[in-house]
Each structure stands twice: as C-alpha cells, then as structure tokens.
Amino acid sequence: MKNLSLExxxxxxxxxxxxxxxxxxxxxxxxxxRKTLIRQISQHAHSEIVGMLPEGNWITRAxxxxxxxxxLAKVQDEAGHGLYLYSAAETLGSDREKTIDDLNAGIAKYxxxxxxxxVTWADMGTIGWLVDGAAIMNQVPLCRCSYGxxxxxxxxxxxxxxxxxxxxxxxxxxxxxxxxEQKALAQESLNRWWWPALMMFGPNDANSKHTAQSMKxxxxxxxxxxxxxxxxxxxxxxxxxxxxTIPDADLKWNEERQSYDFGAINWDEFMNVVQGxxxxxxxxxxxxxxxxxxxxxxxxxxxxxxxxRKARQAS
Amino acid sequence: MSNKEWPLWEVFIRSKQGLSHxxxxxxxxxxxxxxxxxARDVYTRRSEGISIWVVESKLVTAxxxxxxxxxxxxxxxxxxxxxxxxxxxxGISHM
Numbered sequence: 435m436k437n438l439s440l441e442x443x444x445x446x447x448x449x450x451x452x453x454x455x456x457x458x459x460x461x462x463x464x465x466x467x468r469k470t471l472i473r474q475i476s477q478h479a480h481s482e483i484v485g486m487l488p489e490g491n492w493i494t495r496a497x498x499x500x501x502x503x504x505x506l507a508k509v510q511d512e513a514g515h516g517l518y519l520y521s522a523a524e525t526l527g528s529d530r531e532k533t534i535d536d537l538n539a540g541i542a543k544y545x546x547x548x549x550x551x552x553v554t555w556a557d558m559g560t561i562g563w564l565v566d567g568a569a570i571m572n573q574v575p576l577c578r579c580s581y582g583x584x585x586x587x588x589x590x591x592x593x594x595x596x597x598x599x600x601x602x603x604x605x606x607x608x609x610x611x612x613x614x615e616q617k618a619l620a621q622e623s624l625n626r627w628w629w630p631a632l633m634m635f636g637p638n639d640a641n642s643k644h645t646a647q648s649m650k651x652x653x654x655x656x657x658x659x660x661x662x663x664x665x666x667x668x669x670x671x672x673x674x675x676x677x678x679t680i681p682d683a684d685l686k687w688n689e690e691r692q693s694y695d696f697g698a699i700n701w702d703e704f705m706n707v708v709q710g711x712x713x714x715x716x717x718x719x720x721x722x723x724x725x726x727x728x729x730x731x732x733x734x735x736x737x738x739x740x741x742x743r744k745a746r747q748a749s
Numbered sequence: 750m751s752n753k754e755w756p757l758w759e760v761f762i763r764s765k766q767g768l769s770h771x772x773x774x775x776x777x778x779x780x781x782x783x784x785x786x787x788a789r790d791v792y793t794r795r796s797e798g799i800s801i802w803v804v805e806s807k808l809v810t811a812x813x814x815x816x817x818x819x820x821x822x823x824x825x826x827x828x829x830x831x832x833x834x835x836x837x838x839x840g841i842s843h844m
Contacts, residue, residue, distance in 0.1 A: 461814045510794070517791050521775045524757065530777065531754055587774070594795075733779075737753060740780035 451652050456582040459525040467651055470644065471581050472528045474653065479519035480537045480544035484718050486512045488552040489561060497555060504601050505558060511594045518587040525583045538723045540715075546704060547630050549712030556609055556623035562602015564624075564631040564669065570595045571665045572635065575655035584653075603672070610676040617677070624673065625681040632696075633704045635662040641701075666694050757806040758784040760791075762798035770802050781805075 438446070443462055450457065457463055486509050493509065496502035524530050536542040547565055552558065573595065576588040609620035636642055636658040648654035666685075673680050684697035706712065755777040761770035773792045778784035784803040792798065812820055828834050837844055 458814070460811060507794075510790075514791050514794060517776060518774055521757075524775070583774075590774075733755070736755070736779040736783060740783065743780060743782065 475523040482516035522583040546707040556619040559605025560623040566598040580652035761802040763800035
C-alpha cells in the first residue's frame with residue numbers, strides 16, 4: 435500500500451476526476467467531497483419523498499381510472515427514486531435513519547417547489563410538465579456525475595422521469611384543448627407554477643456558493659443559469675404549441691443569443707420558501723413525521739415476522 | 750417487539766434468461782424474503798428482471814481499492830495472454 439500525504443492523495447483524486455474516472459464507494463475521497471455528496475444526494479432523496487405529497491393529494495380525485503392508474507404509478511416511481519438515492523447516500527457512510535430524521539426535524543432541505551399547494555387537477559399536469567421537466571434538466575447531467583452510485587441512480591431515475599413529464603404534458607394539453615373553463619384551469623395553473631419551476635434550478639451562478647467546487651469535482655456538470663436557460667428555451671415553444679401563455683411580460687426571443695430573454699426571478703420568495711416559510715413547508719414536514727410514527731408498528735411487525743420465519747426455518 | 754433498523758441488502762437482477770445477475774443497488778428489509786419483495790417493487794417496476802438475488806451487504810467481502818495496484822499488477826506484464834501479442838502472417842485465416 436502506498437503511503438501518501440493528504441496533499442498527494444488530493445492531487446491523485448483530482449487527477450482521476452479530470453480524467454473522467456468515476457469515484458466508487460471504497461475509494462479515497464476528500465472529506466469535503468463526501469460531505470457535499472451526502473448533502474446533495476440526501477436533499478435529492480428528500481425531494482423525491484416529499485414530492486409524493488402534492489401529487490398524492492389528487493390520487494383519490496383523479497378524473498378517471500386511466501389518470502388515476504398513471505398518477506399512482508408516477509407517485510410510486512417517486513418513492514422508488516427516493517429509495518435509490520437514500521441507498522446511494524448510504525454508500526458514503528451516511529446513516530439512513532438519521533438522514534430521514536433530519537428531514538422530519540425540519541433541519542434537512544429539499545426542493546422548495548414541493549412547498550407549493552396543488553389546488554386544482556390541472557396542477558397534476560403542470561407538475562409533470564414543468565416540475566418533472568425541470569428535474570430532468572437537472573438530472574440528465576448528473577448521470578455523468580463523478581460519483582458512481584449517484585450517477586447510476588440518476589440513469590435509472592432519468593429513464594423513469596420522461597414518462598412523468600409526458601403524462602403531465604398530456605394532462606395540460608387535454609385541458610388546453612378542452613372547454614374554455616378547462617383551458618382557463620390549465621392557464622391558471624401555469625401562472626402559479628412557472629416561476630417556482632424556474633427557481634428549481636437554484637440561485638443565479640454569481641450567488642451559488644457550491645457551484646464552483648462542485649463543477650471542479652464534476653458532481654455538477656452545468657451551472658444553474660445554464661440549465662435554467664435551457665429549460666426556458668425548450669418549454670416556451672411547448673406552451674405556444676398548446677395555446678398557453680407564459681406569465682412573463684419580459685419574455686422575448688433574443689435573435690443574437692438564439693435564446694429567450696426572461697424576466698427577473700423573485701429571489702426573496704425563493705429564500706423565504708427555502709427558509710421554511712412557504713405555503714406548505716409545515717404541512718409537508720408534519721406529513722412525513724406522521725408517516726414515520728404511524729408506520730412504526732409496520733416496521734416492528736416486519737421484524738417480528740422475520741424472527742418468526744427464521745425460527746420456523748431453523749426448526 | 751423490536752424496533753431495530755432493518756439490515757441493508759445488495760440487489761442483483763438477471764434481466765433476461767442467458768444473462769448473468771448484475772448488481773443494481775441496495776435496499777433495507779427485515780429479512781431475505783422481504784428484501785426480494787422490496788427489490789421487486791424498487792428495481793423491477795418496468796419488467797427489468799426475471800430473477801433476483803439479494804445478499805446482506807455485511808456479508809460481501811470486497812478487495813481494498815488502495816491495494817488494487819498490487820492486487821492486479823501480476824496481470825500487467827503478461828501481454829502474451831492476449832491474442833494480439835502474436836503475429837499471424839498474411840494468408841493465414843480462421844485464427
């Protein structure tokens with residue numbers, strides 16, 4: 435075994451990253467790299483889990499059986515995504531129960547978008563179209579993330595997300611092509627979700643404290659502003675195609691940049707929601723806490739059953 | 750009743766007959782049977798598998814990445830184990 439100084443190890447580590455080699459769980463890594471990944475992966479996992487709540491809200495009220503089956507499948511996928519990610523975080527030595535308890539204690543962060551309420555059926559469409567659309571935009575580059583287990587989880591997640599976006603777009607499109615009331619429902623939903631969706635990419639690059647280091651480590655492959663711009667450029671024509679209006683008076687095509695210019699984001703609102711004061715932050719955390727407490731007997735019963743089965747197999 | 754944390758399991762899936770089981774990730778479950786049921790729901794929601802193996806993570810013995818050089822070094826010098834090491838004259842086929 436080679437005896438290297440910390441500096442030499444760090445240099446070798448960065449050289450591996452620069453050569454586009456993946457880092458695997460038992461490989462040496464700087465403490466900060468491990469910490470950054472645990473933070474990011476667990477926040478990502480929490481977002482998937484909390485993300486089930488706004489949509490779970492509509493499962494019993496889906497307008498027909500097809501929509502209900504699809505929504506159930508989508509919400510089940512989100513649970514699956516959360517599980518892949520908690521497992522990926524565990525490969526870095528994070529304690530799964532503690533990670534979950536941090537969420538339930540309101541200490542851990544998750545995507546601020548899930549702190550907005552889903553007040554109409556159209557929101558199920560808009561979430562799939564915009565929120566999952568933005569999530570895909572964020573997650574596709576993560577498939578090339580330097581940490582192997584995270585990258586592999588993202589490949590799986592991205593494959594599944596594209597169904598999420600399409601089913602959402604289908605809902606919005608049907609409403610937009612429906613009666614004037616249905617179209618108004620779709621437009622009203624777009625009006626509420628557009629800006630929070632743009633906030634999903636995080637603060638502007640100049641104000642993003644983790645971006646530079648994360649890019650150097652190839653945990654992050656594109657900056658917040660680059661991804662946000664891509665999302666706007668892709669989504670605006672989709673809205674136009676189905677006859678909906680993006681709620682931004684400053685939105686216009688920039689011939690020179692071959693991109694859309696768009697209005698200023700209300701970062702005060704973003705910070706306020708991140709700090710726990712969004713419309714549903716308390717409700718979401720309370721729901722997660724209740725789920726853990728009310729599920730205790732199930733976890734205990736599973737342990738008891740496992741012991742019983744073991745005893746039976748032994749005899 | 751015990752509220753002990755469920756152990757961690759590594760999950761391996763055979764995607765179709767004729768292929769080997771491949772590691773896909775891990776999950777928590779109270780015992781092996783439950784791990785298989787959970788793996789079905791977590792890793793094969795889109796017919797990704799026809800067979801599942803689960804192994805409790807703590808039972809896996811792994812080589813130490815810090816010793817990878819020494820461990821795999823013996824193969825490095827044995828280029829003659831590869832067919833490309835040998836010159837085959839023009840005109841010789843099926844070799």
